Each structure stands twice: as structure tokens, then as C-alpha cells.
Amino acid sequence: MGNNIHYSYNALKTFCTDAFKKFGFSEEECDIIVDVLLTSDLYGIESHGMQRLVRYHKGIEKGLIKVDAKPEIVFETPVSAVIEGNDGMGQLLGHKAMTIAIEKAKKTGMAIVTVRNSNHYGIAGYYAKMACKEGLIGMSMTNSEAIMVPTFGRKAMLGSNPIAIAMPAKPYDFFFDASTTVVTRGKLEIYNKLQKPLPRGWALDATGTGSSDASVVLKNIVAKAGGGIVPLGGETEQLGSHKGYGYGMFCEIFTSILSMGLTSNHTHMNGKGGTCHGFIAINPAVFGDENAIREHLSTLLQELRESPKAEGQDRIYTHGEKEAFAYEDRMKNGIDVNINTVAEMVDLCKYLDMDIERYLGKEAVQLTLKQSSYDM
Amino acid sequence: MGNNIHYSYNALKTFCTDAFKKFGFSEEECDIIVDVLLTSDLYGIESHGMQRLVRYHKGIEKGLIKVDAKPEIVFETPVSAVIEGNDGMGQLLGHKAMTIAIEKAKKTGMAIVTVRNSNHYGIAGYYAKMACKEGLIGMSMTNSEAIMVPTFGRKAMLGSNPIAIAMPAKPYDFFFDASTTVVTRGKLEIYNKLQKPLPRGWALDATGTGSSDASVVLKNIVAKAGGGIVPLGGETEQLGSHKGYGYGMFCEIFTSILSMGLTSNHTHMNGKGGTCHGFIAINPAVFGDENAIREHLSTLLQELRESPKAEGQDRIYTHGEKEAFAYEDRMKNGIDVNINTVAEMVDLCKYLDMDIERYLGKEAVQLTLKQSSYDM
Numbered sequence: 001m002g003n004n005i006h007y008s009y010n011a012l013k014t015f016c017t018d019a020f021k022k023f024g025f026s027e028e029e030c031d032i033i034v035d036v037l038l039t040s041d042l043y044g045i046e047s048h049g050m051q052r053l054v055r056y057h058k059g060i061e062k063g064l065i066k067v068d069a070k071p072e073i074v075f076e077t078p079v080s081a082v083i084e085g086n087d088g089m090g091q092l093l094g095h096k097a098m099t100i101a102i103e104k105a106k107k108t109g110m111a112i113v114t115v116r117n118s119n120h121y122g123i124a125g126y127y128a129k130m131a132c133k134e135g136l137i138g139m140s141m142t143n144s145e146a147i148m149v150p151t152f153g154r155k156a157m158l159g160s161n162p163i164a165i166a167m168p169a170k171p172y173d174f175f176f177d178a179s180t181t182v183v184t185r186g187k188l189e190i191y192n193k194l195q196k197p198l199p200r201g202w203a204l205d206a207t208g209t210g211s212s213d214a215s216v217v218l219k220n221i222v223a224k225a226g227g228g229i230v231p232l233g234g235e236t237e238q239l240g241s242h243k244g245y246g247y248g249m250f251c252e253i254f255t256s257i258l259s260m261g262l263t264s265n266h267t268h269m270n271g272k273g274g275t276c277h278g279f280i281a282i283n284p285a286v287f288g289d290e291n292a293i294r295e296h297l298s299t300l301l302q303e304l305r306e307s308p309k310a311e312g313q314d315r316i317y318t319h320g321e322k323e324a325f326a327y328e329d330r331m332k333n334g335i336d337v338n339i340n341t342v343a344e345m346v347d348l349c350k351y352l353d354m355d356i357e358r359y360l361g362k363e364a365v366q367l368t369l370k371q372s373s374y375d376m
Numbered sequence: 377m378g379n380n381i382h383y384s385y386n387a388l389k390t391f392c393t394d395a396f397k398k399f400g401f402s403e404e405e406c407d408i409i410v411d412v413l414l415t416s417d418l419y420g421i422e423s424h425g426m427q428r429l430v431r432y433h434k435g436i437e438k439g440l441i442k443v444d445a446k447p448e449i450v451f452e453t454p455v456s457a458v459i460e461g462n463d464g465m466g467q468l469l470g471h472k473a474m475t476i477a478i479e480k481a482k483k484t485g486m487a488i489v490t491v492r493n494s495n496h497y498g499i500a501g502y503y504a505k506m507a508c509k510e511g512l513i514g515m516s517m518t519n520s521e522a523i524m525v526p527t528f529g530r531k532a533m534l535g536s537n538p539i540a541i542a543m544p545a546k547p548y549d550f551f552f553d554a555s556t557t558v559v560t561r562g563k564l565e566i567y568n569k570l571q572k573p574l575p576r577g578w579a580l581d582a583t584g585t586g587s588s589d590a591s592v593v594l595k596n597i598v599a600k601a602g603g604g605i606v607p608l609g610g611e612t613e614q615l616g617s618h619k620g621y622g623y624g625m626f627c628e629i630f631t632s633i634l635s636m637g638l639t640s641n642h643t644h645m646n647g648k649g650g651t652c653h654g655f656i657a658i659n660p661a662v663f664g665d666e667n668a669i670r671e672h673l674s675t676l677l678q679e680l681r682e683s684p685k686a687e688g689q690d691r692i693y694t695h696g697e698k699e700a701f702a703y704e705d706r707m708k709n710g711i712d713v714n715i716n717t718v719a720e721m722v723d724l725c726k727y728l729d730m731d732i733e734r735y736l737g738k739e740a741v742q743l744t745l746k747q748s749s750y751d752m
């Protein structure tokens with residue numbers, strides 16, 4: 001057995017769907033949750049797919065995520081809405097909020113919907129893509145447990161605070177989805193699982209000094225003992241730390257501030273999640289001929305891909321290109337799942353009384369959970 | 377004489393106003409242009425204030441900027457507008473566009489206005505602040521002459537593409553204004569004037585390899601010979617180069633793409649500027665009680681400032697704090713202008729037949745222009 005076990009998309013879908021059904025979600029709800037989760041693996045963003053399953057498992061188990069939560073629209077105008085999530089599953093709240101933003105944008109031209117008291121909603125980009133599939137520009141943001149240390153600080157105050165944007169283009173949509181930290185917590189979790197040292201310029205220890213030890217940094221984050229991940233742009237202003245910190249604030253404004261929800265530094269305390277999201281949908285048709293606009297973007301993307309390469313490089317990617325290729329490949333050829341993640345899936349089978357061999361195969365039966373990378 | 381000459385705000389205002397009048401702008405137009413320019417110096421963003429005066433001078437002289445241009449609204453809805461700038465002065469087009477966005481946002485809740493065929497408009501943040509002064513969230517973006525080399529490339533394809541956002545808060549507004557390149561061309565121009573080597577991780581030579589020579593990099597940019605400035609996040613994906621490149625694209629979408637204008641890689645060619653801008657105004661009141669929302673943001677900013685500092689650091693700034701302090705200080709105590717910049721101002725006096733001693737003082741009379749940092 002190598003470091004991975006190979007599964008088909010359908011095998012993972014069946015396992016996940018049945019697991020979330022066992023947690024008490026409806027058929028329709030399971031479809032949404034599983035589509036968000038597996039889209040991440042299909043896009044090649046392993047850090048936010050099956051690798052995060054354990055977070056949802058623990059979140060539901062500990063009552064942070066309430067399976068029967070009913071969201072409420074607490075404020076609404078033709079271009080906006082604020083949703084009180086009542087501690088529901090992030091994917092369901094995200095899907096509902098972006099659906100409303102899309103409906104409003106189709107009528108008015110643009111709309112913003114914010115959500116408070118939600119939970120981790122998977123990849124931000126999923127919801128941006130929902131709008132994109134409807135011919136709109138989609139944006140999606142979420143705050144999260146504090147992990148970003150502001151420039152010159154030593155305490156994590158903002159989340160990884162991803163900002164995602166998608167816009168229709170040919171042959172593949174423009175699709176940008178990135179944390180405003182230099183890397184995500186998920187990336188640290190992968191390094192921790194692989195027991196690899198972190199590259200310089202990613203993380204800080206409890207004194208606010210650079211650290212290469214993923215295990216220590218992650219433990220400090222969980223214990224709120226100080227340190228965390230630095231903003232995009234690094235530790236100092238010379239390479240633009242204040243810019244990543246600024247984009248982190250940008251995200252915070254469109255999530256917690258405009259929903260009157262918990263800011264990142266107050267989420268995940270006292271047995272409560274409290275995550276906030278923001279969703280923006282914009283109809284390009286309010287700026288002219290939407291087909292011409294799509295062509296205009298497609299031309300720029302093509303020019304970027306065809307522009308001269310640096311010495312030693314043979315390819316310039318445009319955002320969304322890697323994901324489009326990964327999606328096609330993995331949907332057809334299946335997905336490699338790290339055995340530590342499979343061990344977590346085995347653990348979940350045991351917890352939910354699901355047949356390990358039937359869902360995860362013979363190889364998985366012997367795996368036992370060594371450690372959970374995420375202890376809520 | 378040191379490296380700077382000290383001027384009062386009013387002295388610089390009188391000089392600039394009279395200079396732009398001589399170029400043929402109306403009293404009202406001069407007020408707008410000069411306010412944008414000097415606000416930059418007042419905020420401490422020297423790279424975009426008096427230091428850029430020579431660009432406007434050369435731009436008008438060479439016909440890139442048309443003093444008598446009449447902008448036209450070519451597409452409009454209640455939430456949007458597209459303005460054809462007809463090669464007008466960027467500051468006037470930016471001011472007009474944000475004024476329209478503010479009016480629309482007050483009626484509908486939010487609005488986006490794009491501008492094509494404009495010119496350099498000064499600091500992006502000026503227009504974001506216009507909305508902020510009206511109680512709205514303001515955003516402002518502009519593309520520019522290609523200077524950002526995409527990840528793995530060696531040809532500049534995107535501009536410095538700043539994104540600015542401002543939102544009302546106490547005791548000072550949240551105000552973030554930053555290029556999506558690791559640094560701006562203005563910063564390189566200052567290093568060039570001071571003949572200082574560039575820090576590592578800022579710029580690339582014509583082969584796509586790191587360079588510390590500001591003069592060579594700037595010359596290559598002007599000659600479109602290859603190289604340029606790297607995205608926020610550096611040269612490789614390890615520190616997030618693809619993220620800065622993504623924010624550069626974000627800016628491009630809200631400027632050139634949604635105005636059907638020239639993308640950065642096609643601006644500033646064949647005697648034409650062609651710069652595009654984008655302006656967003658959002659009324660926080662469409663998300664609930666705007667005073668409560670403002671307090672919520674103010675609390676987060678205060679918590680950030682008060683959060684524990686890294687070893688060796690004694691202060692964490694929030695975005696807009698430095699600018700607020702600089703503004704107060706410089707408005708009261710005056711502004712230091714680098715003598716190379718004063719030499720450019722002297723040159724402008726000669727060109728416009730203005731009395732050097734009267735406008736710029738005795739010290740300035742002896743200065744002669746050694747080199748222009750920006751040759752359009």
C-alpha cells in the first residue's frame with residue numbers, strides 16, 4: 001500500500017452521501033454537501049475535499065454544526081439579503097445564499113448576500129462557480145477561525161479569509177480562489193500529515209517569529225497560544241504583508257461586518273462556530289453585450305497563456321485552467337486519497353456504523369486512525 | 377540644500393492649480409485634479425503625488441491626454457454605467473464616474489461604473505474615499521501600462537492594477553489602497569532617483585530573472601523589452617505569486633473587461649493611453665443598521681490595533697491609520713518634496729512660462745532637470 005488509495009468519483013460520492021444521510025441530512029441536502037466537498041477534490045484542491053471530512057464529522061458530533069438548523073432571512077432589499085444561519089451546515093447556507101444572490105442579480109443586475117452564524121462551507125470557489133454557470137460574475141468569501149497574524153502581530157486575528165471570483169470565459173472560465181494568507185491551514189495540515197518542514201515565510205510561532213514546524217503551529221492555533229500563518233506578502237511590508245492583511249480585511253467586510261456576525265477573532269470559541277460568508281453576483285449584461293464581454297476576457301486569457309515564458313519555464317497558467325484539467329481527469333480516472341485521510345473516513349464509518357469494506361474497500365479495513373489533524 | 381525642499385500645502389496647491397489652468401483646464405477641473413494629486417502627498421503616498429506631475433505634463437504635451445475631451449455614457453442601467461473617456465484626464469473621468477456610482481448606490485443600494493480610454497488617474501484610493509465620505513463602501517480600480525509579469529512569464533502583461541477599498545469607521549475610516557504587484561512602478565522610480573538597489577523579490581529582467589537594477593527594469597518597461605515587476609506573492613507559487621496575479625486579473629475584470637476597453641497589455645501603444653477604471657459604491661444600509669455596522673467594523677479595527685505585537689514590534693497598524701496621521705501632519709506642517717521632483721516642477725514652470733521663484737522659491741531656481749524618470 002502506498003501513501004494513497006485510489007477511488008472512483010462514484011465510490012466517494014456514495015460513501016459521502018450515505019454518511020451525511022446517517023448524520024440526518026435530507027437527500028437534497030446531501031446532494032449539495034457532497035457536490036461541494038467532491039468538487040474540491042475534482043479541482044485538485046485536496047486540502048478542502050475529503051481531507052476536511054473529519055472537521056464536519058467532529059463539528060456535527062460536538063454540536064457546532066446543527067443538522068436541523070433552519071436559516072432565516074433577517075434583512076432584505078432587491079439587491080441584498082442577510083441570512084441568519086442558526087449554526088447550520090456551511091455548504092447548505094452557502095448554496096442557499098448564492099442561489100438568492102443569483103436570482104436577485106438576474107433581476108437587478110447585481111446583488112450581495114451575507115450569512116452569519118454558519119460553519120465551514122468548503123471551497124469558496126464552489127459558490128463563485130454557481131454564478132458563473134448562470135452567465136454571471138460570481139464572488140464568494142468566508143471568514144474562519146483566526147489563523148492570520150496581522151503585520152507586526154503575534155496573535156492570529158483574521159481567518160484564512162479566502163476570496164473567490166469566477167467569470168465566464170472560453171475555453172474555460174476565469175476562476176480564482178485563494179486564501180488571503182500566504183497558504184491555507186489545509187496546506188499546513190498536509191505538511192503535518194507528511195511530516196515535512198514548512199517553507200520559510202509561511203508561519204509564525206507563538207512569539208511572532210518564523211517557524212517551519214507545522215505540528216507546533218497547528219497546535220498553537222488550536223490552543224489559541226499565539227502565532228499562525230502570515231498574510232499573502234509575508235512577514236514585513238517589504239514584500240507586501242500589509243496587502244495580504246488588507247485583502248483579509250476586504251473578506252472580513254463582506255462576511256462578518258456586513259452580516260453583523262462574529263469577526264474571525266471571535267469565531268470558534270465556547271463551543272460555537274459562528275463563521276460568516278459573503279456572496280456577490282453581477283450580471284455582465286449591465287455593462288453591454290455580454291457575449292462581447294466574454295470574448296474580451298477570453299482573448300486576454302489566451303494572450304496571457306501565449307505570452308513569453310521565463311527562462312526555465314514552459315507554461316503560463318490562467319486561473320481556472322488547472323482546475324478544469326484536473327476536473328476532467330479525475331471525473332474520468334478517479335481520485336487518490338491520502339491514507340491518513342482514508343483512516344479518518346474509516347473512523348467515520350465506525351462512528352456511523354457503516355460497512356468499511358463495502359464503502360472504502362479492503363485496503364482501508366486495516367487502517368486505524370493514528371491522529372486527527374484537526375481537534376475541534 | 378538637502379534632498380528635499382519643504383513646501384506648505386497651499387504653496388503646492390497654488391502652483392498645481394495655476395499649472396493645470398495653463399494647460400487649459402477650467403477652474404472646477406483644476407480643483408478636482410489638484411485635490412487628487414495633493415491628497416496623495418498628504419496621505420504620504422509620495423509615489424503618486426507631485427512625483428507623477430511629469431507624467432501628466434508629458435501626457436498632455438504628447439497628446440495622450442486630451443484637455444478638452446468630453447466623456448460620454450455609452451451604456452447605463454440603474455446599477456451601472458460605462459463611460460467612454462475619449463482620452464480625457466484620468467482624475468476628471470474618475471471623479472465623474474465615482475460621482476455617478478455614488479448617486480446610483482444611494483438610490484439602488486449598490487452600483488458599478490466603468491471607464492475606458494482614460495489616462496492615469498492618480499491614487500485609486502481617492503475615489504474609494506469619495507464614496508466613504510458619503511457613508512458608503514467605496515472601491516476603485518485601474519489598469520495601467522503593462523508592468524506585472526504573470527507567474528512563470530517574462531513579459532509584462534498586466535498593469536500595477538491597484539485595488540482600493542474604503543469603508544466608514546471610527547476614529548478613522550478603513551482605507552486600503554494597494555497595487556496587485558509586489559510594489560508599484562512609482563516605488564521603482566523613487567529607488568531609481570535615489571540610485572538604490574531594489575530588494576530581492578520585486579522585479580525581473582528581460583529574461584524573467586530577478587533583478588535589483590531599477591534603472592534597467594524601468595528602461596525595459598518603457599522599451600517593452602521584457603521583464604517588469606512581479607505580482608504580490610513573488611516569483612513562484614510557493615509564496616503565492618499566482619494570488620497577486622489573480623488580484624491583478626480581478627482588477628482587469630472590473631476595469632478593461634467590463635468597459636470593453638483596452639486590457640493593460642494593449643494600453644500605452646502607438647501614442648495612445650487607453651487606461652480603464654472601475655468604481656464600486658455600496659450602501660451599508662442595505663444590510664441593516666448602518667451605524668451598528670460602522671461600530672462593528674470600528675471594534676474589529678480597534679481589536680487589531682490592540683492585539684499582541686511580534687517580538688521587536690511595538691505597533692500594529694490598521695489600513696488608513698498611517699494615511700490619517702500623515703494627512704493631519706502634512707496639512708498643518710507642509711510637505712517635503714524630493715529635489716529631483718522639484719526639478720521636474722521647475723521644468724514645468726519653464727514649459728508653461730510660470731515664474732519659478734514665485735511658485736517654487738529661491739532654492740528651486742538653481743535646479744535643472746537632470747533626467748526624467750518617466751519618458752512616455
